[in-house]
Amino acid sequence: MTGPAAPGPAVHVQVPAGDGGLLAVHAHPDDETLATGALLASWAAAGRPVAVVTCTRGERGEVIDTPSHPTGLARLEGAGGALAAHRETELVAALAALGGGPGVVAHAFLDAVDVPDTRPTGVRPASDTRFEDSGMTWVAPGVAGPADDAPATAFARVALDDAAARLAAVLRDRRPAVVATYEERGGYGHPDHVRAHDVAVRALALAADPDAPVPGEPWGRAALWRAVTPSAALRSARRELAAAPAAADLAARTGLTFPDPDEDLPPLAHHDGELADGVARAVDVAPVLDRVLGAMRAHATQVQHATPASQEGAGAGLLGWYALSNGVLAPVLAHEHYLVSRPARSGVAARRAPVGSPR
Template structure:
């Protein structure tokens, strides 16, 4: 795909994410681009982010600090944030379809019965702990109800049901390590890969007609561009002023990068068919509006002016609850999984 907003693949897009806000932070430009082109777009969210932190500071007052630690209340609020973000990405409510994974009805599917531990209950945020700058790991005391503990096929069968029903051309999610290591992101990747295999297999015990026509797109970032964006961010006068006023910090461009980073040579060697750039500039207003909708999770989503960041590849910035500014790059990048695509296509062709 050339670096434009218009999708080149025929068919629809399905993005699979762990928590509300991930759809915007990881694949916002992709979702907005396909929606703007009038193509079918949907999101599956695996949890409601019950264990997330809540931003409520003098520079970003939400008045919602009381929700942190109250799982059911925070989950309910984040559902409303997600609905607003999806409306922003789609340009109007209802353009981007959505379901929570635990709400998918598999009662008519020929799937193995869910385990007693997961039958009839929600998939909940597993929590996380920071183990390095920008890198997460499992929470010290993950609850028994955590999504990361849901049996793989319980979750994958639900997602396979969605894939068969929607028959997308592209299914997008994180790379194998979840972008930055969050256990729910890692599990979401594994669930997505397994679901695509189940959806394509005519012998799999999943309801619906088999569908093997979906490519798997994994969100990645060229390491050179990621470091350049961090340097441009630190040099932007408006970003420096904001950091001073709001007590924010900048990421170190020379520190080890999170798992989503890929060496430029690796992406070049993958070939043009297997690395898809998506232009974020064309849909930046939608992405920024979606970020602002997730007010408990995202703060200071800002567009960079041409004067502040000329030819830098920096579109803007935002910060999460860790109070570290992050650049909004000019492009999102996706690594296509050609082996999976060919395998599922061959398998579907046998039916």
């Protein structure tokens, strides 16, 4: 599966050669679609093994229920477990859309993975643990920070090695070629996204370490792919979005607004110079656009007005648009981009920080 070369210096790739699968690590239901949807859909379409690990159930998410996007579910906002249960159903539907059918994309919630406990109590049953949405506050346009009222069970407060050992067990079981997640600042700063990145990095080290108390045979052959966006491509797509007649009509009818292409960009945006050959990968969105938009629509409490761009009046870098609960239209870019780190392969580095050590 190939397509036109990505803009900038990124190396174009759709599905790397080999037999290994893809494992995506995300904080909440909907993140798998918004951050890595085209990557997941492309691998699934190629018949390669694909799995998603979700760290929380999005208990503290806002719920969209407006005249232009009526879900009838406004009552679920702030309802904790009830919202979590509903978002689980949305996630099932979204994964089916990305995979081209039910069951194609495997899934697990991180807190449902049992691993040996390093404490004297032995094995901690998964049922005794619940990783919850930490919540967030907006600290700048498009940039989030920690919430002041995060619960004690918030994922951002979970001991790093507790979460990472669970993910390492999944890595040893599935033995993927690629692990995809956020860049180190969580894409836009959400504390759960930052924690998911840190957990993925630590889990890769633990999975490769033969001395780590993690079930299964060591696995150190997974490369880490961190989702990013070229700054120039994002600004250009925002300008194309504002100029698209259909998007302007939608905004006029619904009260949605457009992002400022000249404002400071969130942490996921990287200058082209940072996306050097051999470090960045680009994935075509166009061949799997229908799957990605279908998955967005499945997350109806979180995503609204997921729309493909018509060929007339849309630029080459803009494939569509959508909005979150903030009511700001966001472009669907022509490519997803990832910064790539080499596989660990050796347990030497991992053994420098054994499970249970202070961090």
